[in-house]
Amino acid sequence: MAASLDPRITDALALLPDYLGQHVILSISAVTLGIVLGLPLAMASLSAPRWRFVLLSVVGLVQTIPSLALLALFYPLLLGLSLLTSAAFGVQFSALGFLPSVIALTLYSMLPIIRNTVTGIMGVDPAVKQAAMGVGMTPMQSLVRVEFPLALPTIMAGIRTASVWVIGTATLSTPVGQTSLGNYIFTGLQTQNWIFVLFGCVAAAVLALVVDALLGAVETALTRRDRRRLAASAVVLLCVVAAGSFPYFTAAGTQYVIGSKPFAEQYILASLLQQRLSAAHLSGVQRAGLGSTVAFDALKGGDVDAYVDYSGTIWTNYMHRTDYPSRDAILSEIDAWLQMQHVKLLGKLGFENAYALAMRRDKAEALGVKTIADLAKQSATLSIAGDLEFFSRPEWKALQRDYGLSFRDQRVLQGTFMYRAVADGEVDVISAYSSDGEVAQYDLITLDDPQQSLPPYDAMLLISPKRAGDGALLAALSPLIGAISIERMRKANMLLAAGQGQQSPAAAARALWNDIAPEP
Secondary structure, eight states, X not given: OOOOOOHHHHHHXXXXXXXXHHHHHHHHHHHHHHHHHHHHHHHHTTTOHHHHHHHHHHHHHHHHSOXXXXXXXXXXXXXXXXXXXXXXXXXXXXXXXXHHHHHHHHHHHHHHHHHHHHHHHHTSOHHHHHHHHHTTOOHHHHIXXXXXXXXXXXXXXXXXXXXXHHHHHGGXXXXXTOOSTHHHHHHHHHHTOHHHHHHHHHHHHHHHHHHHHHHHXXXXXXXXXXXXXXXXXXXXXXXXXXXXXXXXHHTTTOOEEEEOOSSHHHHHHHHHHHHHHHHTTOOEEEEOSOOHHHXXXXXXXXXXXXXXXXXXXXXXXXXXXXXXXXXXXXXXXXXXXXXXXXXXXXXXXXXXXXXXXXXXXXXXXXXXXXXXXXXXHHGGGOEEEEOTTGGGSHHHHHXXXXXXXXXXXXXXXXXXXXHHHHHTTSOSEXXXXXXXXXXXXXXXXXXXXXXXXXXXXXXEEEEOGGGTTOHXXXXXXXXXXXXXXXXXXHHHHHHHHHTTTSSOHHHHHHHHXXXXXXXX
16 A cells, blocks of 8 residues: 655645735735836946946946845835825735835846846947948848847847746745745744745746746747747647646635734744634635735734734834833733734733743753843853844844843854754754743753743734724624634644644644634
């Protein structure tokens, strides 16, 4: 009997149509826009050396900006523009996902297209240009009928380069809410599902190679002026694009968007929300891996309908508060502030996922460290690692201010590698979350905070302003309020962490719901 496929491969294959379809649509849109904008700009610069220098400098400068940063920068810009057009004209557009991604990728595609167009046309033999003028052609006719066709091989090489760049860079669009093959990579890194990571890398590489080969066939046909080969290559290329993008156009029935931040617990909770929608016969889609500020702005702007956030994050990051009154006072003020933002607080889930400093148990016992105050006395000889945003958060500044922490070495690591680093002794202290499964998995202890420098982090289910009165959505998600204890959340996190990537967030979410409402 044939062996069954690894469930991780089955899960990856099930997600492929959606991920591939959206990746293809995003990539082909960006490259097409790059061609439509880049070719006229390049041709217009041919007779103006100063304009050509400025144009090439600008598109070259874009390439120096890190891809992820450029993608992220467009979201707040577009969100502000959307709010402006809404106030002025009553027209609002989605600033999350496709739009910031396609703009950033279009800019990335323009350098090879513009540079190769300029190089190709300027490299045409001057004698050919003179001959064209000699038979009565105008400069524009010579450019269009003679120089451009002769430069086509060079121009097509630029388009091929741009296509490969865009397909690869499109995997980074996940943090701004655009589904792509990058979802495999980001999810896999956070959940230690290396099959997902490999699947995403291989799928993006294969797509890039196929598109490059087909564009190469088009280039050859153009060079040889082989109309049949050109038509066949174009038809095959269109078929590949159509097949890849078909799932994108057939998913129009999706109603609700569930957001999540880029760590394992959030993937579990997003899957749980989506499963509750499915149980209520409502369709939904996840926008995973969003940054804290992006997630909340997306909720306010209506690009995300629901997601789980934490009271401490709202208090420090969004309300910009550095004072820490009682838990009840903080929660009360948060509720009032959310109402002012027109965001509905459906309720607390029942557990707290607080920031904490953690050490390996044997290391802490050997040094006699039980609290952050104990740690401060020896921090100058120790090293610390934090997640991607910890050292820029107000909580870290509060810990430094209240305890005088100053470490020998400070590193920023992705969550999975951060836990491995402390477990292997590469670092001494990490920024952990109190409900993380890895705390128990790697036998870590979280240090007490006697000065209460860290605020409470109650998990809170938030609903966007446009869905605040949606009875169907609220009814589907209300059973989760107060139902997830810290023990249940730790158990679900532990299932995902201990599985070393063999358990998916969706499986952990199903197990969590079964703890809440076990089947008879």
